[in-house]
Amino acid sequence: MNSSSNRTALVTGGSRGIGAATAIRLAQDGVDVALTYVQDEAGAQAVVRKIEGYGRRAVALRADAADAASPATAVHDAADALGRLDILVNNAGIGVLGPITSLTDADIDRVLAVNVRAVFLACRAAAGRMSDGGRIISVGTALSRYTGGPGGTLYAMSKSALAGLTKPLARELGPRGITVNLIQPGPVDTDLNPADGPFAAGQRGATALERFGTTDEVASLIAYLASEDAAYITGTEVAVDGGHAA
Known part of the structure; x- marks a missing residue:
C-alpha cells in the first residue's frame, strides 16, 4: 500500500467497534485522524491515545449525528483542527x-436522521472542504x-x-479525483452484536465462512479504499x- 503520510481523516462514530478499528488502522498507515463520539468519551480518548502512539495527530469531537447541525460542524472542526481533510469515513x-x-415515529425519525441525513450532510460539507x-x-x-x-x-x-x-456523488466528485464508495459488512463481532450473543448462531451459520468478521478485517478494507x-x-x-450473500 502506498504511504498515506500527511493525509487527514474524519471517522464518525470512532470511539468503539468498526469506527475505532478504522481510526487506529488509518493512523498505522500514516494518517492524522479526527473521530466523533456521542457519549463514550472515555472510549474516544483511548482511541486518541492509541493513534498518538503511532506518532499521528488525533482529536476527539463530541457530535450527535441526530442533530442536523452536527455533521457539518464535525467536518469543519476536523478540517480546522488537522489543517485539511482528505478522507471521510x-x-x-x-x-x-x-x-x-x-x-414509533420517534424511532423512524432518529434512525433516518443518523443513518441517512447525517451522512448526506457530512458528505455535503466534506465536498466543500476536501x-x-x-x-x-x-x-x-x-x-x-x-x-434479513x-x-x-x-x-x-x-x-x-x-x-x-454513493453512485451519483461519485459521478459528481469524480472530476476532482475524489472517490466515493460504500462497504456492506456482514455480521461483525462488536459490543452491539457480539459473536457469542443470543442472535449469533443464525448469523454465523448464514456465512460461507461460518464465523463473524472482526472489526480489524472491516477496517482493513476501509483503509484500502482510503489509500492511493x-x-x-x-x-x-x-x-x-464472509460470503453471507454468496
Whole structure:
C-alpha cells in the first residue's frame, strides 16, 4: 500500500467497534485522524491515545449525528483542527429493530436522521472542504443486499439509501479525483452484536465462512479504499460479509 503520510481523516462514530478499528488502522498507515463520539468519551480518548502512539495527530469531537447541525460542524472542526481533510469515513449509525407495527415515529425519525441525513450532510460539507483526490467511504450493511430476519425493515431501509447517495456523488466528485464508495459488512463481532450473543448462531451459520468478521478485517478494507492504491475504485459497493450473500 502506498504511504498515506500527511493525509487527514474524519471517522464518525470512532470511539468503539468498526469506527475505532478504522481510526487506529488509518493512523498505522500514516494518517492524522479526527473521530466523533456521542457519549463514550472515555472510549474516544483511548482511541486518541492509541493513534498518538503511532506518532499521528488525533482529536476527539463530541457530535450527535441526530442533530442536523452536527455533521457539518464535525467536518469543519476536523478540517480546522488537522489543517485539511482528505478522507471521510461515514461510520456512525444506529439500529432500531422490531416488528414494523412496533416502531414509533420517534424511532423512524432518529434512525433516518443518523443513518441517512447525517451522512448526506457530512458528505455535503466534506465536498466543500476536501482536497482533490480525497476519499469518502460509507459503512452500510449486508442486510440491504439480501433479505434479513424479521424486524430489520427500518434499519435496512435506512442503510439502503447509502447506495443511492454513493453512485451519483461519485459521478459528481469524480472530476476532482475524489472517490466515493460504500462497504456492506456482514455480521461483525462488536459490543452491539457480539459473536457469542443470543442472535449469533443464525448469523454465523448464514456465512460461507461460518464465523463473524472482526472489526480489524472491516477496517482493513476501509483503509484500502482510503489509500492511493484505490484511486480507480469509485461509485461501488464492496461486501465484507464472509460470503453471507454468496
